[in-house]
Amino acid sequence: MYIEIIPCLQDNYSYLIIDDSNNTACVIDPSESQPIIDFLDNKNIKLKYILNTHHHYDHIGGNKELKKKFRSTVVGFKGDSKRIPEIDILLEDNQIWKAENFEAKIMHVPGHTSGHICFHFFKEKLIFTGDTLFSLGCGRLFEGSYEEMYESLNKIKVLPKETKIYCGHEYTLSNSKFCKKFDSENKDLQKKIEKIEKQRHNGTPTIPSTLKEELECNIFLRAKDVETFSKLRDLKDNF
Template structure:
């Protein structure tokens, strides 16, 4: 599988997962349709599936136009069946979704929203975490609780350490500044920040990260208990 990062809106990323054996593709969280269409134009790639991690507009804004143009099948969490436009296939927690050569385990990870899921392509060790886990950060808690978000992050922490993390936004540099403020002695974090700064100077995405990097550097994943996590999340909301 080949992953193409498609910048959308101001700081969103959508992702094309391309199976080069048959030129079929999935798109994860199409914020808007135009950048996806522009990438696919004049390429012999069929957009078969639209995978939504959650219902926020900056993750589903392109659903209807892409579905109309390509006949793509829209896939999302059953609990968001009334909030994801054009949804065709309703997924459940721990379900294995398999179509063509695509295969992913669905993980329900509430906190940011009540119906948030991630798509764990476990054979390729790729996970699309939407707005739950960012590189060096985690999502704001809108519909869930601190306990739910903490538990959701703990689920992700159990994946293989070499798993590549593809998240919904380019927030890494700002997240790094927050981590540095509260974890200033972390040598792994210092090295990662140097790498991030060089990438952003060149306009290159900081994504993907790996789970190992996040376990070493992401202060939210390093929080030992929900009380510590909650305080950090509150501090970040006002950072």
């Protein structure tokens, strides 16, 4: 299997998980349908599953058209069954979702939204974090509490450090400025900023990151308690 990053809208990423043994794919969070259709048609790949981390339009905007064209199955959290269009399979926290050669553990991570989930493809050591964890950042709290988001991030923090992080947006460079302001002595962060500046200069994605990098550099994952996290989240909202 391999991952294809599909830029969508202004700064979203959708991801195709492609099983090259049978030319089938899942898509994570299709913001819009056309870039995904173009790639799949060009490669003659069949889209079998549409996986949604949460209900925000920039993560589900392509659901209807993709399902119609490819007769795909839409997969999402049971708590968001009324907010995810065309949903077919309702997932629960800690469930193992398995279909053909695709297999992921479902992690309910409320905070950004009440029904947000991550898809942890544990065999491949990949996690799709939507808008919960970004590289060098975390999502805004639209429907959850500071405590919920802090605990959600803690669930991700205990995964294997080599786990690759695929998040919903290309926010890394702007996030780095906030981390640098409040963690200016962090040598690992300084090295990561050099790397991402080169990536953006070359027009390449800063994603995936690794959990190891995020534990070393992401100020929200480095917060020692919920009070510190809450203060950082407030500061970031007004940064």
